[in-house]
Amino acid sequence: MSHFLSDSQIQNNLYDVDTVRKIDQAAITELNNESIKLMKRAGVAAFEELIQAFGQPRLISVFCGAGNNAGDGYILAARAAEKLIPVQVIELGDSKKFSTETSQARQFAEQNNVNFTNLDKSLDIKQGVIVDCLLGIGYQGALRPSYDQAIDLINHAGLPVLSMDIPSGLNANTGSVEDNAVKADLTITFIGAKQGLFTGKGTALCGEIIYHSLDISEPLFSKFKPSAQLMDVSRLLELMPQLQGDEYKNQRGHCMVVGGDHGYGGAVTMAAESSLRVGSGLTSVATQPEHVSSAIARCPEVMAFGVISGQQLEPWLKKPSVLVVGPGLGRSAWSEQLLQKAVASELPMVLDADALNILAQGRVIKKITKPQWVLTPHVGEAARLLGVSAQEIQKDRFSAAQKIHAKYNAVVVLKGPGTLVVGPDQLTKICPYGNPGMATAGMGDLLSGIIGGLIAQGLSLQAAAELGVCLHSCAADMLVDDAGYRGIAATDLLPYLHQLLNQESL
Template sequence: MDTSGLQAIYTAEQTRALDRAAISDGQLPGITLMGRAAHAAFECLLAAWPSPARLQVLCGTGNNGGDGFLLADIAHKRGIPTVVLQLGDPQKIAGDALQARQQAESNGVTIQNFAEAGLSLDGVIVDAMLGTGLGGEVRQEYREAIAAVNASGLPVLAVDIPSGLCSDTGAVLGAAVRADRTITFIGRKRGLYTLDAAGCTGELHFADLGVPAEVYGQVPADGYLLNLAAARRLLPPRPATAHKGNCGTVLVIGGDHGMAGAAALAGEAALRCGAGLVKVATRAAHVAPLVARTPELMPRGVESGDELEGLLQSADVLVAGPGLGQSDWSAFLLRAAAASGKPVVLDADGLNMLAAGKVRFDGEVVYTPHPGEAARLLGVTTAAVQADRFAAVRQLQDKLGGVAVLKGNGSLIAGRDALLLSTYGNPGMASGGMGDVLSGVIGALLAQGLPPLESAALGVCFHGAAADAAAQSGMRGLLASDLMPCLREILG
């Protein structure tokens, strides 16, 4: 997949490698980068809170604290009442961070011990306590400071990353600052975009600090952030001579007793995203309701191999799993889908039967598990999947082949040599049927000729963006079917 125009994301170690590469040629000393970070953070702060009555800058003993010392120095020179609240043993401060503290102190910045002074309940808080090097649970001293910050009700700017948030996984390491704004530097840390991050970062900003472009060429990115504009450009234009026969035929396989809605949602989503024809293999009792709901769908009741075989032969892409259930009928349909050799989007009970060893898929397959389904596929707990979503999606792809989509806050898409992350979507999507819509979207893109990785990535991006558009009138009570008109508008 062409990643030009996409923003790179990095692990903490990769970000440190970028720092080292930027510093190594002598053109950008560490203290210079620290000063640029402090200026960028200060400007970010003023953009949100132009006239702060007071700044309270909480500094740790590492380079994150060094950024805070220099920010405090800038604010003090501008006449803003500023105090630095020190956490950790100041005797452990070394290198550029020590130089930064000495500079602030010599210029008259007040530096106090946090445990002794505590927070004042006015002004703006700057969190420069713990950076990307945090590898374990937050220690008690910092936990108390984080609790005080979160309880204060004051606006908070986090420097580089909210303290207590893991920059590699997005997990809260025991406790984490809930910032109103976060400004991160040099490399976008991947943990800022998934799992718990959304509840900690607030409005997220990035500053490259003037690091030369050639530095980024020295450190491979861990993955890339999807964006809607770039995704739209990957959609092939529809020629003037287009007709339904060359826009792809999708076959949705699902809708066991009591679950016709899932197949209906997947089918309508595929239609709304441009598939020329959408057929549904389902229970005979569901045919009339599906047609009544969406007359453009072509459902057929399927009980025998002969009935399914004709549908399989006519399809370009299969969407298997929405409302499929795990009955003998379900297993029969799924095995036939696997044997067809057609490209498949596998979802819901299709994934559960795969995890149970009832079927095997090869070839062009896009797997779309939520964390619970991913856990069953990997033979681990859901908590283990969520503890490191990046590792989990790569393990899924390694184990299953094809393309793996790990749904959730900051959905991840992994191909053999690619990792993509979508920041689109919102908490209103926590309702039934959303995954069925996604599987239909991806199926439609596959049917229109996009490769599996692009289809999965664009599908996740468009699906989340449609949900964001639909949520403009409110997140609570958002229905999967509310996405349908928005999908059309987003794809154009």
């Protein structure tokens, strides 16, 4: 479900690790180089969030590594002991390698009579709350066996888990996991929110995300450029054109969906219906003749016509203002002909599904002369567009989206948990909405139609992609709130799309 940041200072800005370190150092300079002050603020803030989220536990078990992340954990443990809450620290780090601040933090815990223990195979935690302070934002590469063992113990304890700054094992820059990672119920992130928390594995591992600035002055943040930004559906809805009262349908654009090879007629129909639901004045479908009657029966507001070749499609391309090409398109000669004619029209296009696979082959479209495209690949299609493996895409989704944008000079929507949008301004936008129930057939067709319908109404490609992604995922969240995750069908989202577009505030 959605992630929420509790501090307005962040303003949805996200940062890579290098920038967070620079902000951290600048903040320490403002504190006369007393970095222990930030560590104390982090530990106390996390303790307060723990109590608010889980109540007063019978036991707090804090897993500490060797970095400053461990120092935050020692402060939390000391705070818990001050409040007479039973607490133990399971230590994996070598104290000889501690920073001065982490050593000070451990001394605070020791002065408050915190119980320290080493990781042992016989360790069995059966009650309370677990706090993960094993690895911080600097982690990368393979896990040491003891850390792998500790992560397994945390994940299999069946207890609530709070991660400090980032779940151990998660890459703060990419949202990927090399070996193993803690699955948290709550992640408290400090200084600057890390971009890797919000995409890829981050969405599955972080649980609820709460941000704390640690009382760093807001002007300090303005000195540092974010690497990514969370999208806000309420703000994006402000981009929708105002209805003046004297419009007619042609003024609200015409979105044409091209696709639906033999046996795939449902895809174009879903895309067309979602285009209508977001307000496109006219929506049409160009498909195999066998699908025309079913398209009209499903959605009589759609204009549907059959085409058996690219030549038959050509005269129809004079009518629409935007094309959605790819839902159910297939990879036949018919598919390639339709895509060729669509590209030749030089109309704005949303390319999805097999249109992306044909594009990746490089035979049909050899040269991109006047791109006005939104590309909406999932991980497999992204891999084909770049000629790499799906694993390589997932290893760094940010880099992959940027590379596709550079290669095709298009707005890119890299779908998946924490969908990314990259456009001309180069700042990666992340969708903070969505849920696991969306992993079902037809969701991509719905999204492509939504984006096409928004472009038809005059939104820029970038704005349509951003708003379309957020509407799509928010509608899915609303559906899940009403009906649960399991058994969702893509078209179940359509009534919620209508609600979203007509809500005065979210």
